[in-house]
């Protein structure tokens with residue numbers, strides 16, 4: 001009987017871990033609390049109405065059948081590292097290898113529930129779409145978009161998608177001849193939002209906001225939200241008709257309530273091989289794990305997939321009694337196609353290079369093509385490209 005791996009979470013990290021572990025001959029069970037993987041990078045287009053919700057979802061049951069692993073739809077209520085087990089919908093599941101891949105939670109600043117958002121609950125993108133579409137139907141208004149910080153872990157801060165959504169909404173308004181009737185403002189507590197992407201990229205992005213006439217409220221701590229605006233530390237209020245806010249990530253409640261070692265922000269501590277120190281057979285990958293690396297590191301989908309591949313390779317090494325281990329650390333970097341609705345910018349940062357390549361028009365179609373490729377490759381309908 002092959003050994004059994006229990007993978008918790010059906011996002012980028014969990015799905016890749018399940019596929020890779022299966023390919024290495026393990027029996028695999030993947031548990032996730034929704035029947036689909038939500039392809040967050042393409043979810044900005046749900047908000048602008050460019051893509052229907054279903055197109056951003058990948059059916060996990062279907063993918064599981066194609067790869068030969070078991071998919072269980074259920075909520076992980078608690079986990080035990082010592083027992084390599086989890087309680088799922090009241091039932092205890094245990095395995096030889098436990099892979100924690102259920103992402104993280106989000107910080108909840110005062111009044112955040114009064115805002116719209118992206119990330120987290122997939123239905124939030126649908127609610128934001130409906131609110132945006134209702135405001136556009138009114139013909140004029142004030143739209144603010146921003147993101148929050150996490151002083152305990154800068155890698156859990158996510159600003160890129162908010163830049164993308166702002167650019168996409170600007171493009172949408174221009175296409176509809178409505179741009180003059182809408183006031184757009186970008187807000188963030190840090191003085192130079194987006195700096196993790198590198199000086200070149202941040203300069204270009206902030207310059208682009210200015211060029212498009214998007215107002216900026218940078219470097220002011222957010223103290224809360226009201227139904228009609230954003231409140232700042234200096235007592236000022238940004239009046240809005242629609243606020244879209246992406247809070248920074250926080251540790252998952254099931255991790256915080258477990259016996260696993262964790263960072264100050266509540267992410268699972270792992271070594272370079274994604275193994276949890278002191279818990280043989282327990283691994284953590286993707287947003288759930290405390291990412292190591294340079295100061296500017298950021299939790300991203302491609303890093304989540306690298307971590308999943310590294311963990312699977314190391315599980316196989318353990319199973320075969322081989323001493324060598326792979327590490328995700330050399331692969332920590334920022335890579336994304338930052339979409340603008342009418343083009344994109346390729347942004348890359350690693351230890352030695354910082355790149356920002358404008359890709360007018362074609363960039364938008366490249367990101368769309370990536371979304372289609374991601375789903376088709378997971379369904380085994382097209383061959384996997386190296387490293388993707």
Ligand SMILES: Cc1cc2nc3c(=O)[nH]c(=O)nc-3n(C[C@H](O)[C@H](O)[C@H](O)COP(=O)(O)OP(=O)(O)OC[C@H]3O[C@@H](n4cnc5c(N)ncnc54)[C@H](O)[C@@H]3O)c2cc1C
Pocket residue numbers: 008009010011012013014031032033034036037038040041042043044074075076077101102103104118119120158161254285286287288299300301302303304335336337
């Ligand atoms: C709007 C947006 C755009 C982005 N764009 C990009 C981009 O362009 N490029 C890039 O590289 N990265 C991007 N990212 C980041 C990327 O999406 C994340 O880094 C990636 O999703 C992390 O994958 P994960 O599997 O670790 O976590 P998640 O994707 O969060 O997946 C976690 C999974 O676990 C499940 N789960 C959670 N709790 C439980 C529970 N208790 N029980 C059972 N299941 C549970 C969830 O349903 C989910 O399926 C973007 C993120 C957002 C929000």
